[in-house]
Amino acid sequence: MSFDSQDEALLAAPAATTPTGPSxxxxxxxxxxxxxxxxxxxxxxxxxxxxxxxxxxxxxxxxxxxxxxxxxxxxxxxxxxxxxxxxxxxxxxxxxxxxxxxxxxxxxxxxxxxxxxxxxxxxxxxxxxxxxxxxxxxxxxxxxxxxxxxxxxxxxxxxxxxxxxxxxxxxxxxxxxxxxxxxxxxxxxxxxxxxxxxxxxxxxxxxxxxxxxxxxxxxxxxxxxxxxxxxxxxxxxVASHTDTHAQIEQRLHWADSLHHKHALLEQLLADRDVDQAVVFTSTQRDADALAWKLGEIGHSVAALHGGMPQGRRNRVLQDLRHRQLRVLVATDVASRGIDVPTITHVINYGLPMKAEDYVHRIGRTGRAGRTGLAITLAERRDVGMIRRIERFTTQRITASVVAGLEPKMPAPSDTKPSSERSFGKPAGKSFGAPRKPGFGGPGKSRGGPREFGAGKPSGPRRGGFER
The missing domain is CATH 3.40.50.300 (P-loop containing nucleotide triphosphate hydrolases)
Incomplete structure (x- = not known):
């Protein structure tokens, strides 16, 4: 069991040094x-x-x-x-x-x-x-x-x-x-x-x-x-926010549009290496809508945010720990306080409001000596926050591509996608695939016409919670 805190150096008296080989x-x-x-x-x-x-x-x-x-x-x-x-x-x-x-x-x-x-x-x-x-x-x-x-x-x-x-x-x-x-x-x-x-x-x-x-x-x-x-x-x-987080691989995917970002998210979640994932959104409304839409295409998913009754939040966290959920869609209320070692992936679907919250988000994976993968999905309008995160951590987040879903627009001038790094193969269905409308694509979903961000409040699609 491990528990967490954010990392930043004290700007004061000299810090104590770590003893060698304590028991x-x-x-x-x-x-x-x-x-x-x-x-x-x-x-x-x-x-x-x-x-x-x-x-x-x-x-x-x-x-x-x-x-x-x-x-x-x-x-x-x-x-x-x-x-x-x-x-x-x-x-x-x-x-x-x-x-x-x-x-x-x-x-x-x-x-x-x-x-x-x-x-x-x-x-x-x-x-x-x-x-x-x-x-x-x-x-x-x-x-x-x-x-x-x-x-x-x-x-x-x-x-x-x-x-x-x-x-x-x-x-x-x-x-x-x-x-x-x-x-x-x-x-x-x-x-x-x-x-x-x-x-x-x-x-x-x-x-x-x-x-x-x-x-x-x-x-x-x-x-x-x-x-x-x-x-x-x-x-x-003990450590500062400039630590490399060596146990956590960080990737950045540039998306041409919201539609493209939906397709990237579905492809990433379709990968078999995902044991459990936390997908972060910027708002409660987006968390509810995204969880509902992921549930519609078959994911075992629930939303978690501060607008939910505490009893329901407790049940969601319990199901996550008991592995009845594969995907948790959360706001920053979950960026601290979740200690589930089986979380293999963190996906920043919506960027945090502050650069230091990025460090807390990615810290949900790579826990208890395990490795983890933190992926950020960003549109061109997000470039300012990406740069602030990189300055805060003093690290460049490697730009990557998903095979078959490469961005058509060029990456911002000072960051280029890694041509040698890709993630998986195109899935059989995609958020952006014409044959599966309703999640960023034209047409209607099974729940009728829905605008992203206006989806109905969700509960876990598989796990026995109330909707």
Whole structure:
């Protein structure tokens, strides 16, 4: 199991260096945790784990930057579990019956999916911790179940900032017992407008807590927040966004038109090397429409985006993990928080709004030591974003062609398709094939005339979800 964070260098004090040949025994965590780690299948600690875990166990505040897929979730889960075990063995920290309740560990995450992923990590690694109580509170879920979970002593609370602040304001969430605050993907939370919520929550916590911050960057606003929330922090930089992502092959296909892009997508998904794929769109509406159309031509597919009820989103993710889905069509809500090792392909059908989101998207593949393929489908109007992505990653994305679907228009002047690189052979049917109208082509689909982007909301076509 691996968990992720975006990658960018800290623009501050010199970072710690990675130790050589660390072992789990050297991290300093209890046997109960070591047993769970071994059972989870890690051979050796990752770089961020080897650096951050011993530092966190000293009680110091941390500011940590690590690349996607680096195992950073475990890097704060293990020290958090150790703190819980230590508190249980400390008579001074034992809670009196009927006394103040509330979590010892508070983890703030930007999205529901990431909060649920962190919750699963605590369950996996905390399997040997007797009576461990974990709860997560997120938006889009009825309050009743969350209020019930907050009653009584609680070891770990994972929350999105907005929902937690609502519960604090109503007196339902008690924060007076927090000993460790973790901010996961702090930069993302600030991008989503949570800075005031985070500041308000932090002010309600005990001043003597330990604070661990994980972020893509500690420059600008996130650096100011880190300065306000941490005391004499140790800064750990494992990798930057300029990493080559050697386990992920990146390709770029130029499309002449939307019709051509449809045909490229169908051909790519028809390849037998695709085990499971995530196809990213720019909008919720496009995600629904594209999932519906892919389902119409026989793919086991579902959409995932922030406009869906949380229960349905949970079922979609569960089906993806259980391999009942081959294709997930998602907006950037899924670019963080999905850890499914069998995802072999990421296809950027719609480009991200920000260059750094590209790094998160492609990080959905090539996980847990596997290789992956990230493909971007771009029209000429997208050239500006392609260049921004390449400048951000300091890498050129190799331009490629699909045999039989080569673009007729020349590529932008500073990028030429690779004549020696192609992807498969023409499929028997195509989004652009005249005999199969309805997906970018003339005529009607089986659902009647439809304009792309206006398709009806979709559910998985094969997998048993409601439409």
């Amino acid at each position: 789990f025994d050297s991290l300093g965590v209890a046997p109960e945790i070591l047993k769970a780690i071994t059972h989870a299948g890690y051979p050796t600690p990752t770089d961020v784990q080897a650096l951050a875990v011993p530092a966190a166990l000293t009680g110091r505040d941390l500011q940590v930057s690590a690349k996607t897929g680096s195992g950073k979730t475990a890097a704060f889960v293990w020290p958090a579990l150790q703190r819980i075990l230590d508190a249980r063995n400390d008579p001074a920290k034992k809670r009196a019956k009927g006394g103040p309740s509330g979590p010892r560990i508070l983890v703030l995450a930007p999205t529901r999916e990431l909060a649920q992923q962190v919750s699963r990590a605590f369950v996996v690694y905390g399997g040997g911790v007797q009576g461990l109580r974990i709860a997560h509170v997120v938006g889009g879920v009825p309050y009743h179940a969350q209020l019930k979970a907050l009653r009584g002593p609680l070891d770990v609370l994972i929350a999105t900032p907005g929902r937690l602040l609502d519960l604090m304001n109503s007196g339902s969430a008690i924060m007076s017992q927090v000993e460790m605050l973790v901010l996961d993907e702090a930069d993302r939370m600030l991008d989503m407008g949570f800075i005031d919520d985070i500041t308000t929550i932090a002010q309600a916590l005990p001043q003597e807590r330990q604070t661990l911050m994980f972020s893509a960057t500690f420059a600008g606003t996130v650096g100011k927040l880190a300065s306000d929330l941490t005391r004499d922090p140790q800064r750990i930089n």
